[in-house]
Amino acid sequence: MITFPNAKINLGLNITEKRPDGYHNLETVFYSVPLEDALEITILNDSKQKFALHQSGLEISGEPENNLVVKAYLLLDREFQLPPIDIYLYKHIPSGAGLGGGSADAAFMLKLLNEKFHLHLTDEKLEEYAAMLGADCAFFIKNKPTFAEGIGNVFSPVDLSLKGYQLVLVKPDIFVSTREAFSFIRPRHPEHSLKEIIKRPVNEWKDNMLNDFEESVFPQYPVIEDIKKELYRKGAVYAAMSGSGSSVFGLFNPEEEIADLDFGQAFCFQTKLK
Numbered sequence: 001m002i003t004f005p006n007a008k009i010n011l012g013l014n015i016t017e018k019r020p021d022g023y024h025n026l027e028t029v030f031y032s033v034p035l036e037d038a039l040e041i042t043i044l045n046d047s048k049q050k051f052a053l054h055q056s057g058l059e060i061s062g063e064p065e066n067n068l069v070v071k072a073y074l075l076l077d078r079e080f081q082l083p084p085i086d087i088y089l090y091k092h093i094p095s096g097a098g099l100g101g102g103s104a105d106a107a108f109m110l111k112l113l114n115e116k117f118h119l120h121l122t123d124e125k126l127e128e129y130a131a132m133l134g135a136d137c138a139f140f141i142k143n144k145p146t147f148a149e150g151i152g153n154v155f156s157p158v159d160l161s162l163k164g165y166q167l168v169l170v171k172p173d174i175f176v177s178t179r180e181a182f183s184f185i186r187p188r189h190p191e192h193s194l195k196e197i198i199k200r201p202v203n204e205w206k207d208n209m210l211n212d213f214e215e216s217v218f219p220q221y222p223v224i225e226d227i228k229k230e231l232y233r234k235g236a237v238y239a240a241m242s243g244s245g246s247s248v249f250g251l252f253n254p255e256e257e258i259a260d261l262d263f264g265q266a267f268c269f270q271t272k273l274k
Contacts, residue, residue: 068106098243107140184216
């Protein structure tokens, strides 16, 4: 059984306050985009192993047991005593990009296990499990436009469609540490909530919708800021860094003819949103 976990972008991201527990409260809008990994599971027969992870595509560092797809399997296995499985993960979503690739893999693994082994878990229960794996994992259970607050784990639906807009996504060969990005943040409550800004026409977002991480990341990695500026020069109606970086996306009008884009060795993805 196979599934295709997709990436997300952050439409705006405001860091509103630092919490007593050391985490930060924020607000953002998650929006799914069709940049996908591939995830397949099969029964692992005649083996004393609980799982075997076979990973291809873009490289992922770390031990198999620390991979979020494995953690998702072990989480459900503790409650449902699942059969041993082979896990085949093809990575196409870049890591360390602010695109939620690992979180998507984990959430889609929960959904895949639920379907294959007839666990009869509701979306709400799957979201509970997903939240144990990461703050934004639960978003990928329903995978619909979502306003997120708290530490990125309190969700409410957003009536938003970017259907027809052209998306250009660029990920330079730069890793931005989320911890480092947060260390330079100055929390503040925005004058207008993203809940209100997101209702405005997309061509008004440029002057109203911000990603607070850009203020701390751009001075350290000017090439990321340069990518955003280049997307605007090429005609993007809105461009921003996703999450804490290092990917940057641009939205182009449906009928816009996008000029030739050249970002050197950076990972580039272009599609029309559906």
